[in-house]
Amino acid sequence: MPDFDMLVLGSGPGGQKAAIAAAKLGRRVAVVDRPDMVGGVSIHTGTIPSKTLREAVLYLTGLTQRDLYGQSYRLKDDITIGDLTARTQHVVGREVDVIRNQLSRNQISLYAGIGRFVDAHTVAVREADGQDQLLTAEHIVIATGTRPARPESVAFDGQTILDSDNVLTLEGVPRSMVIVGAGVIGMEYASMFAALGSKVTVVEKRAGMLDMCDVEVIESLKYHLRDLAVAFRFGETVASVERHARGTLTVLESGKKIPADAVLYSAGRQGLTDELDLDKAGLTADPRGRITVDEHYRTEVPHIYAVGDVIGFPALAATSMEQGRSAAYHAFGEPVGQMDHLQPIGIYTIPEISFVGRTEDQLTEACVPFEVGIARYRELARGQIIGDQHGMLKLLVSPQDRKLLGVHCFGTGATELIHIGQSVMGCGGTVDYLVNAVFNYPTLAESYKVAALDATNRLRQLDRIGD
Numbered sequence: 001m002p003d004f005d006m007l008v009l010g011s012g013p014g015g016q017k018a019a020i021a022a023a024k025l026g027r028r029v030a031v032v033d034r035p036d037m038v039g040g041v042s043i044h045t046g047t048i049p050s051k052t053l054r055e056a057v058l059y060l061t062g063l064t065q066r067d068l069y070g071q072s073y074r075l076k077d078d079i080t081i082g083d084l085t086a087r088t089q090h091v092v093g094r095e096v097d098v099i100r101n102q103l104s105r106n107q108i109s110l111y112a113g114i115g116r117f118v119d120a121h122t123v124a125v126r127e128a129d130g131q132d133q134l135l136t137a138e139h140i141v142i143a144t145g146t147r148p149a150r151p152e153s154v155a156f157d158g159q160t161i162l163d164s165d166n167v168l169t170l171e172g173v174p175r176s177m178v179i180v181g182a183g184v185i186g187m188e189y190a191s192m193f194a195a196l197g198s199k200v201t202v203v204e205k206r207a208g209m210l211d212m213c214d215v216e217v218i219e220s221l222k223y224h225l226r227d228l229a230v231a232f233r234f235g236e237t238v239a240s241v242e243r244h245a246r247g248t249l250t251v252l253e254s255g256k257k258i259p260a261d262a263v264l265y266s267a268g269r270q271g272l273t274d275e276l277d278l279d280k281a282g283l284t285a286d287p288r289g290r291i292t293v294d295e296h297y298r299t300e301v302p303h304i305y306a307v308g309d310v311i312g313f314p315a316l317a318a319t320s321m322e323q324g325r326s327a328a329y330h331a332f333g334e335p336v337g338q339m340d341h342l343q344p345i346g347i348y349t350i351p352e353i354s355f356v357g358r359t360e361d362q363l364t365e366a367c368v369p370f371e372v373g374i375a376r377y378r379e380l381a382r383g384q385i386i387g388d389q390h391g392m393l394k395l396l397v398s399p400q401d402r403k404l405l406g407v408h409c410f411g412t413g414a415t416e417l418i419h420i421g422q423s424v425m426g427c428g429g430t431v432d433y434l435v436n437a438v439f440n441y442p443t444l445a446e447s448y449k450v451a452a453l454d455a456t457n458r459l460r461q462l463d464r465i466g467d
């Protein structure tokens, strides 16, 4: 009899939820992770610290209050890295405690160390003292996540040339900063450092950024960031990043050189599979360290599952959790609903972005007709009260069956507000539900009603001309 019914490698969002789901089904479960990484990348270097840092930046800089109190308003003038890390450390500590408690009250054994395969049912856990402990399991879940890509042409030193794992090891808030890669990580940190007053230059090899988002939203984000002195270099590839006595130099393939106090290299991530000895379990990874799975998150070895960032897109905490739960249910024959196709995306730039469903461009490309309804925060009482003049909510509505095809939100609370649209879409509701619903007043949620009325006014015009 194996030691466990399920053994999980990695305690990030995917691993945690796989383990808890299996334990709730009455199974014997173990989780393996480094003692200093319980909670995963999500809690130690990814989602949680970056979102806490963002809150600290917004609070200390007073940025969101300046429309009300004037452009010179600040809660604190000289914001130090210590001011920023204090809040982060507090939240990370609490979150680790919550996770340890959840694992232990579900009788999940937590092994401190790094796991690797010995065979398809056996994992060796290398403990801090260098000893190996062998554990066997009927099912194994690989939830080992990713690490930042670190090309050799970049002279990382963790102090002036950083990746997203060591942003908070900066000695001070840099006066100037280059951010390489305008992906989600790059743009979230570009927003934070720009808000702190750093002069930020973003270098991105593609022609634009965040191309999964609504075009109008990205235009607004660029406008806001330029207003905070962010410069964009699109269509430029970074060849190398050098460290010099007086600062850093980012060298572009076009020959340009950008001097700055610090560089954040955020140009992609690599799956953490190179130390797993996958071949001993009959598995392989692609050149970016990612593992291929089927719709049940099963690898090519059916009793071994893989979930979370290690399987690639969409590489989000929320999806990783759901994949973990689904994998465990599938392993033990528990019915599991297909993951909803309405996956919301939340991007914590300043201002924040969130959307669900399709964009105008995607609908146009697919020849799906749509009508647009927009609500602007400046015309909502709540928008005036909080001083957000620029936020907006956009509904894309089918003129045929009046259902929502996409919801795009930009501004305060966007990542929370999006779930109203997601629920309406998920339940197959129409724009008329939003027109007829009564929303609390004054709220930002009221934007749904305002945008729905805007869309239905346009639909009515269409109908009238059609008649």
Ligand SMILES: Cc1cc2nc3c(=O)[nH]c(=O)nc-3n(C[C@H](O)[C@H](O)[C@H](O)COP(=O)(O)OP(=O)(O)OC[C@H]3O[C@@H](n4cnc5c(N)ncnc54)[C@H](O)[C@@H]3O)c2cc1C
Residues within 6 Å of the ligand: 009, 010, 011, 012, 013, 014, 015, 032, 033, 034, 037, 038, 039, 040, 041, 042, 043, 045, 046, 047, 048, 050, 051, 113, 114, 115, 116, 143, 144, 145, 146, 164, 185, 272, 275, 276, 307, 308, 309, 310, 315, 316, 317, 318, 319, 320, 321, 348
């Ligand atoms: C800066 C940043 C900001 C982010 N912000 C957001 C956000 O706002 N919203 C969002 O949804 N997502 C965000 N993400 C993505 C999110 O953090 C990931 O999608 C999520 O953490 C992936 O979860 P996971 O289950 O794959 O495990 P991870 O969180 O990646 O953790 C993997 C764990 O596996 C462990 N491990 C690795 N190898 C082994 C081994 N051999 N043996 C045992 N354990 C091992 C590691 O130590 C680690 O603890 C962000 C990521 C970054 C980097």
Ligand SMILES: NC(=O)c1ccc[n+]([C@@H]2O[C@H](COP(=O)([O-])OP(=O)(O)OC[C@H]3O[C@@H](n4cnc5c(N)ncnc54)[C@H](O)[C@@H]3O)[C@@H](O)[C@H]2O)c1
Residues within 6 Å of the ligand: 180, 181, 182, 183, 184, 185, 186, 188, 203, 204, 205, 206, 236, 237, 238, 239, 266, 267, 268, 269, 314, 315, 316, 346, 347, 348
């Ligand atoms: N709010 C969120 O949900 C959130 C936040 C942060 C991270 N994440 C997750 O983390 C993952 C990793 O994010 P990321 O931003 O590091 O990766 P990414 O792959 O999304 O973006 C990297 C960007 O860097 C560019 N790039 C690559 N090499 C370059 C070079 N040499 N010079 C200039 N530009 C270059 C790429 O074109 C790309 O646009 C994402 O897939 C995302 O899912 C999510």
